[in-house]
Amino acid sequence: MMTFDDLFARPPADPVPPASPVAPPVAPWKVLIADDDAAIHAVTELALEGFRMDGRPLAFLHAYSGVETLQCMAEHPDIAVLLLDVVMESDSAGLDAAKAVRERLGNRQVRIVLNTGQPGSAPEADIIARYDIDNYREKGELTERQLFTLMYSCLRGYRDIAAVEQSRQGLRRLVDALPRIFHLTAADRLARTCLEQLAGLTGGVGLNGVVLEQDRPDGPARALAACGRFAEWAEDGPLPPDVLAALTLDGNLREHDRWSEWLPTGGGGRRLLYLDGVAAATPLGRDLLALFVRNLAVAFDNLRLKEEIEETQREIVFRLGEAVETRNQETGNHLKRVSEAAGMIAAYLGYDETMVSRVRYAAPLHDIGKIGIPDHILNKRGQLDAEEWKVMQTHADIGWRMLKDARQDILRAGAVISLQHHEKWDGTGYPRGLRGDEIDPLARIVAAADVFDALGSHRPYKTPWPLERILEHMVKERGRHFDPTVVDAILALAPALMESRTRYPDIER
Known part of the structure; x- marks a missing residue:
């Protein structure tokens, strides 16, 4: 040995x-x-x-x-x-x-x-x-x-x-993370995801991070997302002194273990990403971190631009709908109530956030085709005769033709809703006589939401119905006029749907 x-x-x-x-x-x-x-x-x-x-x-x-x-x-x-x-x-x-x-x-x-x-x-x-x-x-x-x-x-x-x-893996995580953050459509989810990705990029050891949002520079700051020692403050507590100091800076902070970055936002507010505990990062790791933060700022800027474009689209949609409602001697509040009701119903039925937003913002276009209906028919106080009713039914196709070639999702959804919101579950509706699942889900939701609100509203030819009578009618038409699952959602959501009438009441003309 x-x-x-x-x-x-x-x-x-x-x-x-x-x-x-x-x-x-x-x-x-x-x-x-x-x-x-x-x-x-x-x-x-x-x-x-x-x-x-x-x-x-x-x-x-x-x-x-x-x-x-x-x-x-x-x-x-x-x-x-x-x-x-x-x-x-x-x-x-x-x-x-x-x-x-x-x-x-x-x-x-x-x-x-x-x-x-x-x-x-x-x-x-x-x-x-x-x-x-x-x-x-x-x-x-x-x-x-x-x-x-x-x-x-x-x-x-x-x-x-x-x-x-480690740097190679960090670069791979960075490359994998960027497509994900650029596809997020809400600031809070983007903030949470960015902190998750940063934790992976830096190894997550000792990383403390928070994304703050202020409606105005001198207003209170709230946390969109937080990790590490900032997680407790995000729930309840005073603003940490180091974060408060970063909020007072005009520019970004780059110290040994502390980083802060102003992120773009719209409407006069502002957002701040603040990190500490990054001292252990290698020089290459810190370069990757800086690259990620720069791309994160671009992602928030894209989100800001997207929100502004969507808000403009929503405003245009409501204005178009209100133009029709004005001709129809109704108010834009009917459109707001139908819009809210459609979104609540879609969420109740389990649709994802994209579909919920789509039906909420496209719902005001359901009667856009009435812009092509003559006033003497549109506002007739008595019952329409056969020829007048035939003309009135054309508003579904008019709306479809107006919107079907649009490139925006909301307008394309509005085209389908306009065309199909008078179809009936049993196939007796118009203009195509579609039945059941042949009818687009968004059109089925808006059809029921529109009737629910219209029955409770004043019209030239009727007085508002009480809630009990409205619900009786919806149950009666369950499986005939309306999708049964949509009626069930309305029955469950009735108190919330009526509450929106309080916030958006009819205006006497």
Whole structure:
């Protein structure tokens, strides 16, 4: 059995001076000693006692066979150095283990040093080339100083490879994150997602972040999203002093561990991204963080522009609808109530946010085709005769033709709603006689919402119905005029639907 003196022949030179005192390490470097001779484990630990690099000591793990080596490497993928004996349970156990670490486990970061007491059985050049080995040593040739030098070299290589890999993964996360944030359509969801992605980009260790929003520069700040120590404040508490200081700055903040970035918003308000705990990021990691934040600002600016465009579209939609309602001697509040009711019904039925918004904002266009109906028919107080009724029915097709070629989602949805909102579940409606699921879901929702509100409103030909009578009518027409699931939603939402009449009452003319 080898002794310590056999393994590490001490050189005549002066001993290596002790390392300078350093602060306690955050985590040690993991070193796996894989050898079937227990004495090798003991003397290696003894020789490296007190070793430190970058303020971090060594933590030794032990394996006594090729099988144990692979098991330990699988359980500890962050092992930095593997000191691997060639001959253990078989003459090639070490070589087989080295190949499996690289190929089966896919670990390209660990630095592998082969130790052998039988160098003639495995030529060095062939081993290093075939098995992706970082160093090859004979057990009897290492002095203690050489072992120190070898460990420094291996750990520096591992550290640099790990940093490159971390930055590569960060760049991949950044590339993966950007398409996602650019597709979000709400500021709070965009804020939450950005903090999630930032946590992944920086490793999430010690990261504290918050996205604040103010309606005006001197107004109260509220959190759209928060993580780390800011999560408690976001629920309840005073504004942290460092965040308050960032809010008073005209520009962005770039300190060692603190970042702040003003994010675009509209309507005179403003948004601030504030981060701390980013001091541990590598220079490349900080560059990636800066790139992500710049792209995040672009995403918020795109969101602002999108919100402004959508608000303009909604305003145009309501104005068009109100123009028709004015000719029809009704008020725009009917449109607002139908719009709200359609959105509530769609949400109750489980439609996603996009569909809920689409039906809410397209609903005011349901009667846009009435703009082509003559006044004497549109505002007739008595019952329409057969010819007049035939003319009145054309408003569905008129609205469809007006909007069907639009490029905007809201207007295209309005075209379908205009065409189909007088179709009936049992197929007796007009203009196409569609039935059941042949009718577009949005048109089925708006049809019921429109009738529900119209029955409770004043018209030239009728007085408002009380809620009980309206609900009786809706139940009576369930499965005949209306989609049964939509009627069920109206019955469940009736109090909320009536509350919107309080907020948007009819105006006496």
